[in-house]
Amino acid sequence: MTAQPRTLRDQRVTLSHGGGGKAMRDLIEDVFTSVFAPPGMEDQARLSHPALTEPGAQLAMTTDSFVVSPVEFPGGDIGKIAVCGTVNDLAVGGARPLWLSASFIIEEGCEVALLRRIVASMAAEAAAAGVSIVTGDTKVVGRGAADTVFITTSGVGVIPPGRDLRAEAIQPGDVAIVNGVLGNHGAAILAARGDLALTTAIESDCQGLGHLMEAVITAAPDTRAARDATRGGLASALNEMAEAAGVTVELDETALPLHPEVKGMCEILGLDPLYLANEGALVVFVPEDQAEAALAAMRGTEAGRDAVIVGRAQAKGPVPVTMRTAFGGTRIVDMLIGDQLPRIC
Amino acid sequence: MTAQPRTLRDQRVTLSHGGGGKAMRDLIEDVFTSVFAPPGMEDQARLSHPALTEPGAQLAMTTDSFVVSPVEFPGGDIGKIAVCGTVNDLAVGGARPLWLSASFIIEEGCEVALLRRIVASMAAEAAAAGVSIVTGDTKVVGRGAADTVFITTSGVGVIPPGRDLRAEAIQPGDVAIVNGVLGNHGAAILAARGDLALTTAIESDCQGLGHLMEAVITAAPDTRAARDATRGGLASALNEMAEAAGVTVELDETALPLHPEVKGMCEILGLDPLYLANEGALVVFVPEDQAEAALAAMRGTEAGRDAVIVGRAQAKGPVPVTMRTAFGGTRIVDMLIGDQLPRIC
Incomplete structure (x- = not known):
């Protein structure tokens, strides 16, 4: 240096x-x-570490x-x-x-x-x-x-020895926690390209999540799995995890953390924030009885200040991911098909 | 697979x-x-190896x-x-x-x-x-x-424990061995681009050198250092090594292994094979008393069949690398300046 x-x-x-x-x-x-x-x-490079x-x-x-x-x-x-x-x-x-x-x-x-x-x-x-x-x-x-x-x-x-996070370990009843707002990265890149003549204060959420993950695993030692919600957004990450685990994840639309400007941009442009890319957002699955501890630990880190519970794993249904909408209905949250926005990472 | x-x-x-x-x-x-x-x-990927x-x-x-x-x-x-x-x-x-x-x-x-x-x-x-x-x-x-x-x-x-190959370890008297013909990769790429309307049988020397290196180190346990002669060719690799070691390397032009077609192409186009890129050629420095063993071990591998001694490290002189020419003179072998051929690797 x-x-x-x-x-x-x-x-x-x-x-x-x-x-x-x-x-x-x-x-x-x-x-x-x-x-x-x-x-x-x-x-x-020649490296060693105890x-x-x-x-x-x-x-x-x-x-x-x-x-x-x-x-x-x-x-x-x-x-x-x-x-x-x-x-x-x-x-x-x-x-x-x-x-x-x-x-x-x-x-x-x-x-x-x-x-x-x-x-x-x-x-x-x-x-x-x-x-x-x-x-x-x-x-x-x-x-x-x-x-x-x-x-x-x-x-x-x-x-470390004994640590084994993997999507296959997610079980019905497990709680899904997201660390912060969704879609900011994709929205920031879209605005930065200038094609839309949008002026916005949205910044990419780009941040490291290493310290947050250590805090969560310490507080919730039975943490099942985590995934960063990058290309394809939260929807694609959850679909992959749910398929691997053989469960259905039910999201709660009203719980999804969204920056008001991102929400507005999505409404104007017809984008779905669940598919917008993130570079500092993740989803963690923990057993229900460790959810409060995991949430508190996450909120104690800089990258997890706005952490919230967004959903829950359930017994496997007809589709991997569903969402209870703000109006009380339920909709399918499919994987991203095609490309919402090229070269976002 | x-x-x-x-x-x-x-x-x-x-x-x-x-x-x-x-x-x-x-x-x-x-x-x-x-x-x-x-x-x-x-x-x-999750990996472990004894x-x-x-x-x-x-x-x-x-x-x-x-x-x-x-x-x-x-x-x-x-x-x-x-x-x-x-x-x-x-x-x-x-x-x-x-x-x-x-x-x-x-x-x-x-x-x-x-x-x-x-x-x-x-x-x-x-x-x-x-x-x-x-x-x-x-x-x-x-x-x-x-x-x-x-x-x-x-x-x-x-x-492995105790193994420490580095250019700084090269000493005056050490012998430089090359595993095979020089410049074939650069010449093959040049011909393949078609700009020169050359038809040649030259093929890239692209090959893995892992088995060869293990054979050399086993046969010559005090092997000092090795370097693959990729971008910038043998000349650039030797300059870097000689500078790091504080020695002057003297090459013997008549010993350099060259495919006749590469030699011909270099003469026609005014290229110097010492600067042509390789993807399967390396130079190894070994103590003089282990040179024959190293050479024999190298020749016993597929990638080292044409191995030869090309030069020797000497006490530090005015420049890092010199070459005794076929006519008995001596010339400086400088580092490559600029770019002989873009995008060869």
């Missing part, structure tokens, strides 16, 4: 920065490794590519998403996130200043989540062969 | 395959996870994005490179490769049949290297926002 003298004179990335020679080394050392890791790091050698501990590994457009938006940027997304994938599986890799595909002409902002954002988010970015790569492609910058992060963490 | 019934009817990838809904799930299950991993895998818990063992982690164009070429494809490149990064650092992640950024309109070929190629290469592809991701971007398909692989391996 020590700042290095800036040696790169170029304002924009050129193909020579991807060629494996001096220009590439300058770019990598000046923009990336001087922020992420001590100088002189090998291409390969938690990994505990008998019964498991190593968790996950990866995601990020192609969000625009790359900077209210509440975050592609770098913040890339760190939070991978940290969250580890966390919802019960792992303690330890290390990340970060690989960049950069379009020729991309501003070096933009890369610096993205890298700074990644470093800050990694520090907040308590993870280290330990290895990386950069590739440069010609103008028009990629859109500005794509980032792929992979994450490694450790699942 | 069990073949699943093909459920995906589309011939080409559309934006809806990236949306987080049913179409995405169909694509992932049909094209990717049915080949890579048993169905029903979680977003996160080697990881050995006292003193270290975990190795590496990542690379692949943007090679064209995506299929003589001797390989982007999938084969993505697996070999990451396996090799682990292997040259002394790690035994165990697990890979694979993340795909796909351009709208990409043929599903092409994806199937790439995935099959990755599965075959992973099996040959003895690694498992344990987790992955797919994103789809609009036409023109990426070029066909980009793949990012990350790798995790284990470095």
Whole structure:
């Protein structure tokens, strides 16, 4: 994390920065490794952690590519998403996130200043989540062969002995808790694209969920499963979980936490907030007798201040997810078909 | 690795395959996870291996994005490179490769049949290297926002206790061994692009080097360091190693293993084979008294049949790398400046 003298004179990335020679080394050392890791790091990270050698501990590994457009938006940027997304994938599986890799595909002409902002954002988010970015790569492609910058992060963490969160463990009677407002990320990206001439104060919910997950599991040791509600929104996450568990989840529409502006935007545009993407929202299933403890623990964390119970697992019915509407009816909440909004993460 | 019934009817990838809904799930299950991993895998891989818990063992982690164009070429494809490149990064650092992640950024309109070929190629290469592809991701971007398909692989391996390969360990007198012909990958890509109207039989050297590295380390237990000579070629790899070690490496031009067609192509086009990219070539430094053993061990592996001694480390001189030419002179071998050939990996 020590700042290095800036040696790169170029304002924009050129193909020579991807060629494996001096220009590439300058770019990598000046923009990336001087922020992420001590100088002189090998291409390969060498890591050890006492938690990994505990008998019964498991190593968790996950990866995601990020192609969000625009790359900077209210509440975050592609770098913040890339760190939070991978940290969250580890966390919802019960792992303690330890290390990340970060690989960049950069379009020729991309501003070096933009890369610096993205890298700074990644470093800050990694520090907040308590993870280290330990290895990386950069590739440069010609103008028009990629859109500005794509980032792929992979994450490694450790699942403590005996911890086994999985959707299959959800049972009828279990309570579904969501940590905060739904749809803010998708709505923020939609507004940031400018096509709709909307002015809104909506910010992406992009945030790390590692500390929240640890708090929940400590307070509710029989926590069954968790899932971050990213692409496809809460509806798709719940459908996958319910199918895996062989239960039906019944949501309560009046309980769904929605920012008034997101609600308004959905009404105007005919969008369903259950399908809008999130980057800092998750759903956790806990046994009924641990629900209050889990809720209180979640509310005690920054990412869970607005946590609420949104529904309940029931014996398997004709469809995986239903919702009691505000008017007292019931409707099917299907998986997303097709694509509501491309490139939201 | 069990073949699943093909459920995906589309011939080409559309934006809806990236949306987080049913179409995405169909694509992932049909094209990717049915080949890579048993169905029903979680977003996160959960892994354990006895080697990881050995006292003193270290975990190795590496990542690379692949943007090679064209995506299929003589001797390989982007999938084969993505697996070999990451396996090799682990292997040259002394790690035994165990697990890979694979993340795909796909351009709208990409043929599903092409994806199937790439995935099959990755599965075959992973099996040959003895690694498992344990987790992955797919994103789809609009036409023109990426070029066909980009793949990012990350790798995790284990470095056995006491093993410590690093360039800093190279000492004057150490011998540099290369496993086979140089420049074939760069030359094959150049020819495959068709701009030069060249017809050649040159194939990429793309191959995994894990088994070779294990053989060398077993035969030459004091092996100092190894590096795969990818972007920037052997010249850039040697410059980095020599600088890190504080030595000067002297190459012997007459010893460099070159395919006659690559040599000819370089002469016609004014290219230097020392800077051409490789995807299956490495350089290893070993103490002089273990050089013969290392060479014999290397030649006993498929990837090292044509192994030769190419040079030697000496006390630090004015420049990191020099070469005794065929005519008895000496020339400086600098790092690559700029870009000899974009998107070769």
